[in-house]
Amino acid sequence: MRYARWAYRTTVGTVTVAQNPALRSLVCLRCGTHHPVADLPSGCPACLANGTPANVACAYDTDGTSGGVRLPYTVPFTLGEGRTPLLRADLDLDVDLRLKWEGANPTGSHKDRFSALVVARALHAGYRAVAAASSGNAGVSLAAYCGRAGLGCEIAVTDGIPDRVATLMRDLGAHVVTFPDPAARWRHLAAHTRSPTVLPVTNFRLPPVGSSAFGIEGYKSLATEILTDLAGERPDWVVVPASRGDLAWGMYLGFREVCGAGAVPRLCLVEPYPRVSAVLEGADPHGDFPGTTAVMPSLGGNSVALQAVAAVRRSGGRAQVVDDDTVTAETHRLWRTGLPVEPSSAAALVAVADARVSGAIEPGSLVVALATAHGMKGM
Numbered sequence: 176m177r178y179a180r181w182a183y184r185t186t187v188g189t190v191t192v193a194q195n196p197a198l199r200s201l202v203c204l205r206c207g208t209h210h211p212v213a214d215l216p217s218g219c220p221a222c223l224a225n226g227t228p229a230n231v232a233c234a235y236d237t238d239g240t241s242g243g244v245r246l247p248y249t250v251p252f253t254l255g256e257g258r259t260p261l262l263r264a265d266l267d268l269d270v271d272l273r274l275k276w277e278g279a280n281p282t283g284s285h286k287d288r289f290s291a292l293v294v295a296r297a298l299h300a301g302y303r304a305v306a307a308a309s310s311g312n313a314g315v316s317l318a319a320y321c322g323r324a325g326l327g328c329e330i331a332v333t334d335g336i337p338d339r340v341a342t343l344m345r346d347l348g349a350h351v352v353t354f355p356d357p358a359a360r361w362r363h364l365a366a367h368t369r370s371p372t373v374l375p376v377t378n379f380r381l382p383p384v385g386s387s388a389f390g391i392e393g394y395k396s397l398a399t400e401i402l403t404d405l406a407g408e409r410p411d412w413v414v415v416p417a418s419r420g421d422l423a424w425g426m427y428l429g430f431r432e433v434c435g436a437g438a439v440p441r442l443c444l445v446e447p448y449p450r451v452s453a454v455l456e457g458a459d460p461h462g463d464f465p466g467t468t469a470v471m472p473s474l475g476g477n478s479v480a481l482q483a484v485a486a487v488r489r490s491g492g493r494a495q496v497v498d499d500d501t502v503t504a505e506t507h508r509l510w511r512t513g514l515p516v517e518p519s520s521a522a523a524l525v526a527v528a529d530a531r532v533s534g535a536i537e538p539g540s541l542v543v544a545l546a547t548a549h550g551m552k553g554m
Contacts, residue, residue, distance in 0.1 A: 185298065185299045185300075185301070190251045190252070190298070191249075191251065192248055192249060192251050192295050192298045192299040193248065193249045193299075194212075194247060194248055194299060195235070195245060195246060195247050195248065196236075197235040197236040197245060198212055198233060198234075198235055198245075198247045199212070199234055199235060199236050200212060200234045201213070201215060201231040201232065201233060201234065201388055202231060202232055202233075202234040203218070203219035203221065203222060203229050203230070203231050204219075204229055204230045204231070204232060204481050204482060204485050205219065205222050205227065205229035205230075205481055206219060206221055206222055206229065208221050209234060210231060214296070214300065214374060214387070214389075215231050215388070216368055216374075216375045216376070216379070216384075216387070217368065217380055217384060218230055218231055218380065218384030218385075219231050219384075223380075227382075227461060228380050228382050228383070228384045228461075229384060229481050230384050230385045230388070230424070230480060230481050230482040230485075231384075231388050232388050232391070232424075232428065232482075233247050233388055233389065233392055243399050243432075243433065244395040244396060244398065244399055244428075244429045244432045244433060245395075245432060246292065246392055246393070246395070246396075247292065247295075247296065247389050247392050248292060248295035248296055248299055248389070249295065250291045250292065250294075250295050251295065251298065251324070252291070252294055252295075252320065252323045252324040253291055254281035254282070254287065254291075254319065254320065254323060255281055256280050256281055256287035256288050256290075256291050256393075257280070257287075257288060257396050257400065258400060259275060259276050259277050259278075259279040259280060259400070260275075260276045260279060261273050261274070261275055261276070261400070261401065261404040261405070261543070262274045262275075262276055262514075264524065264544065265512050266524055266527065266528065268527065268528060268531050269531075269538040269539065270527070270531060270536060270538065270539065270540045270541070270542050271539070271540070271541045271542065272524075272527060272542050272543075272544065273404075273405075273410075273541075273542070273543045273544070274514070274524075274543075274544050274546050275397065275400075275401060275543055275544070275545050275546060276514075276546050277520075277545060277546055277547050277548060278515075278516065278520070278546060278547075278548055278549030278550075281319065282312075282315050282316045282319050283312070283315075283548055283549045283551070283552055284312035284315075284316060284547055284548035284549070284552075285312075285394070285397075285422060285545070285547045285548065286312045286313045286315075286316035286317075286548075287316050287319075287320070288393035288394050288396060288397070288425075289313070289316070289386065289387075289390040289391065289393045289394065289421070289425075290313075290316040290317050290319070290320040290321075290390070290393075291320060291393055292387075292389050292390050292392050292393035293305060293317070293320075293374075293376045293387050293389060293390035293393075294317075294320045294321060294323075294324045294326060295389075296374070296387065296389040296390070297324075297326055297374045297376075298324060298326070300374070302326070302371075302372055302373065302374040303326065303327055303372045303373070304321070304326055304327030304328060304329060304372060304373045304374070305317055305321055305326055305327070305328055305329070305373070305374050305375075305376055306328075306329040306330075306331070306364055306367050306373050306374065306375045306376070307328075307329075307330055307331070307364070307375070307376050307377040308330075308331045308332075308357070308360045308361060308364050308377050308378070308379065309330050309331070309332060309377065310332070310333070310336065310472045310473055310475075311336065311337070311340045311472075311473065311552060312473060312547075312548050312552070313377065314330035314332065314340070314344045314349065314351075315340065315343050315344055315347065315552065317330065317349070317376070318330065318343075318344045318347035318348055318349035319347050321348070321349070322347050322348040327350070327373075328347075328348060328349040328350065329349065329350045329351075329352065329373070330344050330349045330350070330351050330352070331352050331353075331354060331360040331361075331363050331364055332344075332351060332352070332353055332354070332360065333353070333354055333355065333356060333357060333360055334353055334354070334355055335472075336353070339552075340552060341353075343552065357476075361378075361379035361380075361381075362379070364377070364379040365379045365380075374387075376390055378419060378480070381478055382460070382461045382478050382479070382480070383419045383476070383478050383479070383480045384480060384481075385419050385420060385421050385424070385480045385482050386419075386421045390421075391421050391424060391425040391428075391482075392425065392428070393425065394421070394422050394424075394425025394426055394428075394429065395425055395426070395428050395429030395432065396429065397425070397426050397429060397545075398426055398429030398430040398432070398433050399429060399433055401413070401543055402433060405541070405543075408541065409434070409437075409438070409439075409440055409541075410440040410541045410542060410543045411440065411441065411536075411537075411540040411541050411542060412440060412441050412442075412443055412492075412527075412530075412536055412540055412541075412542045412543070413426065413430075413440045413441070413442050413443070413542075413543045413544075413545070414442075414443045414445060414495075414523045414526050414527055414530075414542060414543070414544040414545065415442060415443065415444055415445065415523070415545045416444075416445045416471075416473075416474055416519045416520065416522050416523050416545060416547055417444040417445060417446060417451070417474065417483055417494075418446075418473060418474050418475060418476050419476060419478075419479075419480040419482070419483060420444065420451075420480050420482045420483025420484075420486055421482070422545070422547070423442055423444050423482075423483060423486040423487075424482035424483065424485065424486045426442065426486070427439065427442060427485070427486040427489060427490055430490070431489075439489075439490050440490065440543070441490050441491050441492040441493070442486050442487055442490040442492040443492055443493055443494070443495055443526060443527075443530060443535075443536075444483060444486065444487055444492070444493075444494045444495070445474070445494075445495050445497055445522045445523055445525075445526040446474060446494055446495070446496055446497075447466065447467075447468035447471050447474050447475065447496070447497060447498070447499065447502075447522070448464070448465075448466025448467070448468070448496060449464060449466070449494075449496055450464040450466075450476075450477075450478070450479050450483075450494075451479055451483050451484055451487060451494040452493075452494035452495070452496055454479055454484050455484070455487065455488075455493070455494060460479050460481060460484055461479075462479075463477050463478065464477050464478065464479065465477060468499055469499055470499045470502055470503055470506075470518040471499070471502060471518050471519045471522055472519075473517075473519045473547075473548075474519050474522065493530075493535060495526040495529055495530050495535070497522045497525045497526050497529065501525050502518050502521050502522045502525050503518060505521040505522075505524055505525050506518045506521040506550070509521055509524070510550070514546070515549050515550045515551055516546050516548070516549060516550050517547075517548045517549065517550040517552070518550075519547060519548065520545070520546040520547050520548055520549075520550075521546075523544040523545055523546065523547075524544055526544075527542055527544055
């Protein structure tokens with residue numbers, strides 16, 4: 176991608192981080208209010224005051240860029256994230272199914288795209304450390320990228336995190352703090368909200384507002400890569416495992432920029448029990464959505480972020496519920512075909528099969544499924 180010029184440069188040691196001059200504000204998905212470029216970990220201040228927390232997203236001027244998606248900052252510290260392969264998937268369905276293999280990222284998940292932009296934002300804004308709540312992939316990724324950039328990193332986890340995953344975070348230099356439940360973990364993260372030195376980059380609100388808007392921009396590159404690998408052909412569907420929708424929303428933003436005024440691929444969000452699907456049928460998006468999953472912890476949570484709903488509605492997509500037993504069986508099948516994905520990734524292929532059986536995905540469709548992470552991290 177090309178930029179006309181970069182402004183608002185910050186030099187850290189011998190490294191310079193530049194802000195895109197076209198970045199003009201953060202806009203609320205709910206009320207449309209534009210806010211100055213700043214860290215808003217609680218989302219839109221106006222909506223928060225009204226008791227309806229909502230996401231904000233980066234808003235850019237219409238000029239100053241060409242040739243691809245826009246990103247808010249240059250990325251001074253990279254581990255080689257992105258440019259992951261698009262594989263043909265082995266699934267006996269009458270669709271053209273491709274698998275975007277995000278396990279090929281440096282720390283083994285799509286979170287590396289997020290971490291690279293979050294670290295750039297933290298450096299540009301003068302923070303000395305990043306803090307996040309994580310069940311695994313995000314914590315490992317942020318620890319690696321903060322270590323690369325010389326930033327401190329604090330990861331808040333629950334008691335149920337696998338020992339091996341917590342050890343990986345510590346080995347990468349993160350300070351890992353453990354709590355008995357997600358609510359306690361979020362309260363701890365919220366304490367950093369007004370810190371001038373520590374930047375919280377993942378959600379800690381209920382109802383949720385998603386993660387850092389700057390980090391979510393890192394997922395836009397997936398749109399460019401998918402269209403490039405398909406020689407410009409637009410997929411009919413892109414199937415995305417989702418919890419609060421960071422990945423799905425970032426991909427929607429990327430497709431919207433690349434496709435311009437044209438149609439974008441329809442996004443299918445995969446969830447272990449009805450949340451987004453319930454909202455699409457009329458449920459209150461700020462309500463509680465009971466359900467549990469034993470095998471897809473990264474897709475858990477009993478709440479909905481507006482960005483997840485927006486990604487589906489604006490793309491003309493849908494949500495697909497998958498169950499633990501079928502996902503476990505599909506995970507085993509994929510491992511035996513040489514694809515060691517974690518269950519949350521296998522869920523995307525289960526969703527494709529279920530949507531095809533129900534007729535939601537038509538025969539002959541070009542479908543891209545996101546394999547968000549490999550399954551070897553806890554070994």
